[in-house]
Amino acid sequence: MVIGVPSEIKTNESRLGMTPAGVLELHKRNHSVYIQSGAGLGSGFSDKDHIKAGAQILEKIEAVYQIAEMIVRVKKPIEWEYDLVKKDQIVCTYFHLASSEKLTKAMFASGAVCVAYETVEDDDGVLPLLAPMSEVAGRLPIQQGAKYLEKPVKGRGVLLGGVPGVAPGRVLVLGAGVVGIQAAKMASGLGAHVTIMDINMKRLRYVNDVMPSHVVTEFSNELNVRKHIQTHNLIIGGVLLKGAKAPNVITRDMLKTMRPGTVIVGVAVDQGGCVETTRPTTHEDPIYIIDDVVHYSVANMPGAVPYTSTVALTNVTLPFVIQLVDLGWKVACDRDPHLALGLNIVDGKLVYEEINQAFGWD
Ligand code: NAD
Numbered sequence: 001m002v003i004g005v006p007s008e009i010k011t012n013e014s015r016l017g018m019t020p021a022g023v024l025e026l027h028k029r030n031h032s033v034y035i036q037s038g039a040g041l042g043s044g045f046s047d048k049d050h051i052k053a054g055a056q057i058l059e060k061i062e063a064v065y066q067i068a069e070m071i072v073r074v075k076k077p078i079e080w081e082y083d084l085v086k087k088d089q090i091v092c093t094y095f096h097l098a099s100s101e102k103l104t105k106a107m108f109a110s111g112a113v114c115v116a117y118e119t120v121e122d123d124d125g126v127l128p129l130l131a132p133m134s135e136v137a138g139r140l141p142i143q144q145g146a147k148y149l150e151k152p153v154k155g156r157g158v159l160l161g162g163v164p165g166v167a168p169g170r171v172l173v174l175g176a177g178v179v180g181i182q183a184a185k186m187a188s189g190l191g192a193h194v195t196i197m198d199i200n201m202k203r204l205r206y207v208n209d210v211m212p213s214h215v216v217t218e219f220s221n222e223l224n225v226r227k228h229i230q231t232h233n234l235i236i237g238g239v240l241l242k243g244a245k246a247p248n249v250i251t252r253d254m255l256k257t258m259r260p261g262t263v264i265v266g267v268a269v270d271q272g273g274c275v276e277t278t279r280p281t282t283h284e285d286p287i288y289i290i291d292d293v294v295h296y297s298v299a300n301m302p303g304a305v306p307y308t309s310t311v312a313l314t315n316v317t318l319p320f321v322i323q324l325v326d327l328g329w330k331v332a333c334d335r336d337p338h339l340a341l342g343l344n345i346v347d348g349k350l351v352y353e354e355i356n357q358a359f360g361w362d
Pocket of ligand 1 (some may be wrong): 133134137174175176177178179180197198199200203220238239240241246247249266267268269270271298299300301302
C-alpha cells in the first residue's frame with residue numbers, strides 16, 4: 001500500500017504521524033511511504049533520516065494526499081485540507097469528530113475511511129492510543145510546576161525536592177488516573193511529598209500498593225480538598241469524568257485560602273478543567289495569576305516535547321497501521337475488534353454511534 005505522511009500545519013504542532021522507525025517497518029513489508037519534506041523537523045527527524053529508513057520525500061502536501069492510499073497523521077485535517085482527502089483513502093489521526101460537525105460533514109463528502117485514534121479501545125475499555133499523550137501530559141506538569149514555583153516567575157519560591165534541613169515541597173494531585181499517577185511518580189522521584197486524591201477506591205488502593213511511602217492517598221471530597229490546598233505548593237488537576245465536563249473540585253472561593261505563589265497545573269483543561277478558574281493557555285503565554293495563585297493550563301501540553309510525543313505515539317499506532325496496510329481496512333477491522341472501534345466514517349456515513357448522539361442526529 002502507499003502511505004502518505006503530511007506535515008502538521010496546525011499552529012504549534014510539531015509532532016508527526018510516523019517516525020523513521022515506523023517507516024522502516026512498513027518498508028520491510030514492501031509498502032511505500034511518502035513523507036512531506038520537513039515534516040519531521042519539529043520532532044527532530046530530518047528528511048535524510050526518513051530516506052535512510054526507506055521513505056520518499058514529496059515537497060507539497062497536495063502531492064502526498066494525491067499519491068497516498070492511506071494518510072497517517074496526528075491532528076484532524078484543518079479546513080483547507082478537506083478537499084485534499086480522496087474517496088476510499090484511509091485517514092488515520094486523532095479526529096475528535098464529535099467536536100466538529102463541519103469536519104464530520106467534510107469527511108462524509110470525501111468518501112474517505114476515517115480511523116480515529118481516540119476511539120480505539122482495548123479489552124478493559126482503556127484507550128491505548130490516547131494513553132501515551134496522557135502519560136506525557138502527566139509527567140510534564142511536574143517539570144512545569146517546579147519551574148513556576150520559582151520566585152522570579154511569581155511562584156512561592158519552593159524547591160520541590162527540598163535540601164537537607166529543609167522539608168521538600170508538597171504536591172497535591174487531583175485524580176489518580178493515567179495523568180495523576182504519572183504526575184505523582186515524577187513528583188515523588190524529585191523527592192517531593194505527594195498527596196493524591198480520587199473518588200475511585202480501586203485507583204487509590206493501586207497507588208497505595210505501588211508508590212513509595214511519601215506518596216499518600218486521600219479520598220477526594222470537599223473537606224479534604226479544602227484542607228490540603230492550604231498546605232500544598234503545587235496542585236495538578238487530572239480529574240476526568242468520561243464524556244462529561246470535569247467537575248470543579250477546586251472552586252473560585254477556595255483560591256483565597258491558598259498560600260500566595262501556589263501553582264495550579266490544570267491538565268484537564270481540555271474537558272473544562274477541574275479548577276473553576278482554569279482557562280486554556282498556550283505555550284507562548286502559558287500562565288495567568290488569580291488571587292496570587294499561578295495558573296498553568298496549556299491545552300496541548302505534549303506539544304512542548306514533540307520528540308518524546310511523536311515516538312510514544314508511533315510506538316502505539318504502528319501495530320494498528322501495519323494491520324491496516326497489510327490486510328486492508330475491511331479484513332483488519334473484521335479480525336481486530338479493538339481496531340474496529342476506531343472506524344468512525346465509512347462510505348460517507350458515521351459508523352461510531354456516540355458521534356451521532358453528540359450532534360443530536362438520532
Ligand atoms: P483518567 O480517566 O485515567 O483519570 C481520571 C481520574 O479522575 C479517574 O481516576 C477518576 O476516578 C478521577 N476523578 C473523577 N472525579 C474525581 C473527583 N471529584 N476528585 C478526584 N478524582 C476524580 O484520565 P486521564 O487520562 O488521567 O486524563 C485526565 C485529564 O487530562 C483528561 O481531561 C484528559 O483529557 C486530560 N489531558 C490533557 C492533556 C493536555 O495537554 N492538557 C493531555 C492529555 C490528557
